[in-house]
Amino acid sequence: MNGLLNVVRLLGAMVTEAIWRTGFGARFFILLLRHSGQSLTRVHLTIRELYFSGVLSLLIIVVSGLFVGMVLAMQGYETLQRYGSGDALGVLVALSLTRELGPVVAGLLFASRAGLAVTAEIGLMKTTEQLDAMDMMAVNPIARVVAPRFWGGVISMPLLAALFSAMGVFGGWLIGVVLIGVDEGAFWSQMQAAVDFRFDIMNGVVKSVVFGAAVSLIAVFEGYDCTPTAEGLSRAITRTVVTSALAILALDFVLTSLMFRGQS
Amino acid sequence: MSRTKLDLWVGFFVVIGMGALLFLALKVGNLGGSNFTDTYVVMARFDNIGGLKVRAPVKSAGVVVGRVTNIGFDTSGYRAEVTFALDTRYQFPRDTIATILTSGLLGEQYLGLDPGGEAEMLKGGEVVQITQSAVVLEKLIGQFMFDKAAEAPAN
Structure with a gap:
């Protein structure tokens, strides 16, 4: 009987904790937005973060985009060929990349490449009491440390996702046209006929902006909120990766059903 | 750095x-290329639009001249109302025939325009009077089988 009560109590504690953290996260987000002014007026703070989250992610994004596009073309051709429509390979590659794979896979890579680093950096600053020291010097740590990292992520994510999609299409072209021998004219013209700029590409960009904001918010929040010990820091980093991946996939489902359901 | x-x-x-x-x-x-800046909107009513979709191309003589912008249902005549935007560079006579065609045997459907001979041109907001519905493959096959069965000698 006592054991059962304990289980129920544990469940209650978990739910309360989850609600409390969500509320704290929302208040943190509002605070972050209110203190964002400085990161926009003192541009070099944000530019430094753009370098760390954007420029240093270039290599992994380019290489993975290329390989995802190449695999997509290989597997897609196999199936399309069975129905005698191998020419539609360009459509398959471009639509799946611009609508889904570009934003989602780039977002997952971005979370594990840049988001994790942000959590570790802020968490370590908190553990070594640098954030408190800043507060003592009347420097707001949210304006000085958190907001630039957040905006750096929000700005670099759509650029990385666009690069990922472009590299994927290039990879698909490489395998489809150069290696397999799909007709080049059909590849591009069918792609251009099927992919709409506003409907497909811009919706992909909107998705990547949303994912960038979600991943960056989770990363800075977990760092700022971590228990200031070595173990707390490692748990915060783990939570960043897991929560961002789940957030990206869940948001992608919601956005896709809002954007593309019942249309074409 | x-x-x-x-x-x-x-x-x-x-x-x-x-x-x-x-x-x-x-x-x-x-x-x-195929994005049109200046367009005028024309409407056509069909008995059956088959698998026509919004944003499908409108072609005349194989050239893309516009895009389908909206598909609705007219309850007064129980027909499909297809609205499409045409590039202002391309003017069509008022007795143009609008047909729903398929590119290839199983490809996507598009709206075909066959220009008539009238001197007056279609203006924005007008309705194309002569239309031809989509060919529904199932109906065609059903018709064919029915005819074959009627042909077969009774024994």
């Missing part, structure tokens, strides 16, 4: 990202 080098790298990154977006817009998407 020095400030200028940092700026340089970030600038490089932004240029690459923007370039990728431009590549997607111009080479992958249909922003270049």
Whole structure:
């Protein structure tokens, strides 16, 4: 009987904790937005973060985009060929990349490449009491440390996702046209006929902006909120990766059903 | 790392990202070429539109001259109302015939325009009077089988 009560109590504690953290996260987000002014007026703070989250992610994004596009073309051709429509390979590659794979896979890579680093950096600053020291010097740590990292992520994510999609299409072209021998004219013209700029590409960009904001918010929040010990820091980093991946996939489902359901 | 080098790298990154977006817009998407700036909207009513979709191309003699913007249902006549935007560069006579055609045997459906001979041209907001519905393959096959059965000698 006592054991059962304990289980129920544990469940209650978990739910309360989850609600409390969500509320704290929302208040943190509002605070972050209110203190964002400085990161926009003192541009070099944000530019430094753009370098760390954007420029240093270039290599992994380019290489993975290329390989995802190449695999997509290989597997897609196999199936399309069975129905005698191998020419539609360009459509398959471009639509799946611009609508889904570009934003989602780039977002997952971005979370594990840049988001994790942000959590570790802020968490370590908190553990070594640098954030408190800043507060003592009347420097707001949210304006000085958190907001630039957040905006750096929000700005670099759509650029990385666009690069990922472009590299994927290039990879698909490489395998489809150069290696397999799909007709080049059909590849591009069918792609251009099927992919709409506003409907497909811009919706992909909107998705990547949303994912960038979600991943960056989770990363800075977990760092700022971590228990200031070595173990707390490692748990915060783990939570960043897991929560961002789940957030990206869940948001992608919601956005896709809002954007593309019942249309074409 | 020095400030200028940092700026340089970030600038490089932004240029690459923007370039990728431009590549997607111009080479992958249909922003270049088939996007129409000045259009006029015309409507046509069909008995059956088959699998026609919004944003399907409108072609005349095989050239894309516009796009389907909206598909609705007219309850007064129980017919489909297809609204489409045509490029202002292309003017069609008022007795133009609108047909729903399929590209290839199983390809996507599009709206075909066969120009008539009248001197007066279609204006924005007008309705194309002569239309031809989509060919529904199942109906065609059903018709064929019915005819065959009627032909077969009774024994």
